Amino acid sequence: MLEEKSPQLTPISAYGEFGLIKHLTENFSFENPSTEISIGDDAAVINPENRKVVVTTDILAEGVHFNLGYVPLKHLGYKAVVVNLSDIAAMNAVPTQILVSLAVSNRFPVEALEEIYAGISLACKHYKVDLVGGDTTSSNSGLVMSITAIGLEDSQNLVGRNGAKPNDLLVVTGDLGGAYLGLQILEREHAVFLANPDMQPEMEGYDYILEKQLKPEARTDIKNILKELHIKPTSMIDVSDGLSSETLHLSDQSKVGFRIYEEKIPLDSLTIATAEELNLNPVMCALNGGEDYELLFTISPNDFEKIKNHPDFTVIGHAVEMEQGNFLVARGSNELIALNAQGWDAFLRSKKS
Amino acid sequence: MLEEKSPQLTPISAYGEFGLIKHLTENFSFENPSTEISIGDDAAVINPENRKVVVTTDILAEGVHFNLGYVPLKHLGYKAVVVNLSDIAAMNAVPTQILVSLAVSNRFPVEALEEIYAGISLACKHYKVDLVGGDTTSSNSGLVMSITAIGLEDSQNLVGRNGAKPNDLLVVTGDLGGAYLGLQILEREHAVFLANPDMQPEMEGYDYILEKQLKPEARTDIKNILKELHIKPTSMIDVSDGLSSETLHLSDQSKVGFRIYEEKIPLDSLTIATAEELNLNPVMCALNGGEDYELLFTISPNDFEKIKNHPDFTVIGHAVEMEQGNFLVARGSNELIALNAQGWDAFLRSKKS
Numbered sequence: 283m284l285e286e287k288s289p290q291l292t293p294i295s296a297y298g299e300f301g302l303i304k305h306l307t308e309n310f311s312f313e314n315p316s317t318e319i320s321i322g323d324d325a326a327v328i329n330p331e332n333r334k335v336v337v338t339t340d341i342l343a344e345g346v347h348f349n350l351g352y353v354p355l356k357h358l359g360y361k362a363v364v365v366n367l368s369d370i371a372a373m374n375a376v377p378t379q380i381l382v383s384l385a386v387s388n389r390f391p392v393e394a395l396e397e398i399y400a401g402i403s404l405a406c407k408h409y410k411v412d413l414v415g416g417d418t419t420s421s422n423s424g425l426v427m428s429i430t431a432i433g434l435e436d437s438q439n440l441v442g443r444n445g446a447k448p449n450d451l452l453v454v455t456g457d458l459g460g461a462y463l464g465l466q467i468l469e470r471e472h473a474v475f476l477a478n479p480d481m482q483p484e485m486e487g488y489d490y491i492l493e494k495q496l497k498p499e500a501r502t503d504i505k506n507i508l509k510e511l512h513i514k515p516t517s518m519i520d521v522s523d524g525l526s527s528e529t530l531h532l533s534d535q536s537k538v539g540f541r542i543y544e545e546k547i548p549l550d551s552l553t554i555a556t557a558e559e560l561n562l563n564p565v566m567c568a569l570n571g572g573e574d575y576e577l578l579f580t581i582s583p584n585d586f587e588k589i590k591n592h593p594d595f596t597v598i599g600h601a602v603e604m605e606q607g608n609f610l611v612a613r614g615s616n617e618l619i620a621l622n623a624q625g626w627d628a629f630l631r632s633k634k635s
Numbered sequence: 636m637l638e639e640k641s642p643q644l645t646p647i648s649a650y651g652e653f654g655l656i657k658h659l660t661e662n663f664s665f666e667n668p669s670t671e672i673s674i675g676d677d678a679a680v681i682n683p684e685n686r687k688v689v690v691t692t693d694i695l696a697e698g699v700h701f702n703l704g705y706v707p708l709k710h711l712g713y714k715a716v717v718v719n720l721s722d723i724a725a726m727n728a729v730p731t732q733i734l735v736s737l738a739v740s741n742r743f744p745v746e747a748l749e750e751i752y753a754g755i756s757l758a759c760k761h762y763k764v765d766l767v768g769g770d771t772t773s774s775n776s777g778l779v780m781s782i783t784a785i786g787l788e789d790s791q792n793l794v795g796r797n798g799a800k801p802n803d804l805l806v807v808t809g810d811l812g813g814a815y816l817g818l819q820i821l822e823r824e825h826a827v828f829l830a831n832p833d834m835q836p837e838m839e840g841y842d843y844i845l846e847k848q849l850k851p852e853a854r855t856d857i858k859n860i861l862k863e864l865h866i867k868p869t870s871m872i873d874v875s876d877g878l879s880s881e882t883l884h885l886s887d888q889s890k891v892g893f894r895i896y897e898e899k900i901p902l903d904s905l906t907i908a909t910a911e912e913l914n915l916n917p918v919m920c921a922l923n924g925g926e927d928y929e930l931l932f933t934i935s936p937n938d939f940e941k942i943k944n945h946p947d948f949t950v951i952g953h954a955v956e957m958e959q960g961n962f963l964v965a966r967g968s969n970e971l972i973a974l975n976a977q978g979w980d981a982f983l984r985s986k987k988s
Binding site for chain 2: 319322323324325326327328329330332334335336337338339340341342343344345346347369370372373375379381383384385414415416417418419420421422423424426428430431432433437440442443444518519520535
């Protein structure tokens with residue numbers, strides 16, 4: 283961690299609130315014609331041009347959502363943006379603007395905030411979203427980041443959580459469980475480091491799952507792929523808290539049940555190998571691990587042919603009548619295992635730590 | 636402060652993240668036809684109906700922006716909404732939706748969050764805005780609130796900070812300095828209480844300034860008053876950091892200077908009396924105190940007749956060429972005193988405390 287006592291570092295108080303925001307955001311450019319007024323007025327002004335406005339917000343707290351002992355600040359900034367853009371993508375909308383608020387203790391020098399904003403800037407460029415507002419303040423301890431993301435979309439393209447019908451197919455993008463296992467490796471190596479700071483962390487060979495944890499991507503690409511396939515999902519959600527929890531959300535809002543086939547859940551080979559190494563069940567990591575930021579959605583069974591061989595998608599189950607409940611169908615035995623919502627939960631998590 | 640050890644109180648962990656948000660927001664109703672999808676999906680959906688979208692965000696940290704030793708949680712919730720709506724009003728837009736994020740330590744029971752949300756609910760009802768989203772998480776210490784406010788407005792009605800021209804009149808609503816003096820009284824009585832918990836705080840007679848501090852209002856009423864007077868301000872800002880700081884913002888963005896006449900600055904008689912009691916200069920409290928949440932704006936000199944006797948408005952000065960700088964014209968002597976930006980600043984403030 284960067285500490286203020288180093289003589290080259292700049293204390294936040296050297297800037298003051300307005301100067302600091304100006305300094306941190308002066309290199310941001312604007313990509314979206316919908317951004318009319320940005321940072322510098324009482325509020326930003328967005329021109330939605332006949333589209334609906336989609337808006338979401340997330341708050342991330344040090345020691346709960348991230349540990350600065352092993353999460354680089356630049357990655358933190360990038361990921362904080364991504365988790366919000368993922369929510370916009372889960373509405374089948376195009377993200378266009380973000381607002382970023384930070385509460386930071388004085389132990390963070392300006393250079394630490396510059397690192398966070400470098401990550402935010404990278405995410406803005408990659409996803410073509412504009413930083414249009416925010417607030418930066420001191421806090422008595424730790425770092426809290428709150429990001430609001432805005433998307434614009436034609437009404438007929440929006441997809442909520444409530445449209446799944448019995449027999450609809452349940453589809454997921456990419457693969458699951460990797461982000462959770464990446465976190466386990468980071469925590470293991472951090473514990474080793476704390477016990478013996480001379481030990482080199484053993485990160486080699488874990489690249490894919492470490493990247494899933496430290497630098498996840500929002501599946502903003504899926505919207506266009508589905509459009510090209512002429513598929514509009516009947517419901518959609520992003521996988522932030524684990525497959526089990528997200529499936530239950532779709533169930534709750536759509537008033538259907540789900541069957542998920544264990545053997546269909548997409549797992550990367552490194553996810554499986556790492557789970558074995560850590561004596562974890564990789565399917566449980568997919569169900570309850572979270573932070574994969576893949577998209578989970580339902581489609582009409584009529585759309586199966588369009589999607590069945592597509593490399594980005596895996597059909598993992600289907601919707602049933604609500605009374606039939608939500609179950610995992612076990613590999614081999616076909617035993618039904620109830621899905622439960624023990625997803626990644628900031629409150630439960632903090633209780634543990 | 637409510638403490639978790641009391642047997643009647645509910646720990647946050649009893650709910651979990653989703654259950655908690657559901658519990659805290661279940662009694663919120665919706666006032667705006669523009670709110671199409673609210674809490675419960677990945678994002679809220681707003682129908683702007685051909686209007687521009689105005690969006691702002693603020694983050695408030697315990698011990699920096701508020702002290703729970705003397706700020707009731709319900710007032711905190713109310714004020715956190717108000718400060719954001721004030722930014723929307725300062726764009727001459729109508730606030731329509733808010734999103735609320737909280738990071739709270741486990742020392743807060745659910746009942747404490749219910750109090751905060753009761754204040755948020757009161758503000759939503761009073762200002763006819765809808766709570767459409769948010770996030771609640773644990774933090775390792777203290778309370779951090781981040782609120783995003785959205786407004787909708789026809790393009791031609793929006794007022795930025797950048798339209799003031801030389802000779803425009805500088806106008807302020809209400810009166811100034813009261814919120815700062817209310818804070819001084821609260822801090823004085825809190826210090827007395829800490830020194831001797833048996834002492835009753837002496838709050839009587841300070842109602843107006845205590846209310847300005849604890850339960851300020853956003854001047855969302857001004858938009859309609861100006862419309863009825865057929866006045867569109869040439870620039871506008873809200874007074875969150877003190878008259879001096881806000882005037883400099885208008886100066887900076889509009890590329891003009893300002894003259895403010897000391898004798899014209901509107902001060903309530905209780906503000907003057909309390910300042911005298913505390914050996915403070917009431918004009919300095921207005922210039923540098925902040926948190927009044929009045930509106931400061933410029934109008935064409937041609938509009939003077941329309942506004943000059945209106946009880947909500949005081950003409951306090953005028954714009955000059957930028958090269959002439961920003962000065963307070965002292966009462967009596969006409970001495971020019973440079974305006975400077977030592978407004979209410981969260982970083983400077985935290986340095987002091």
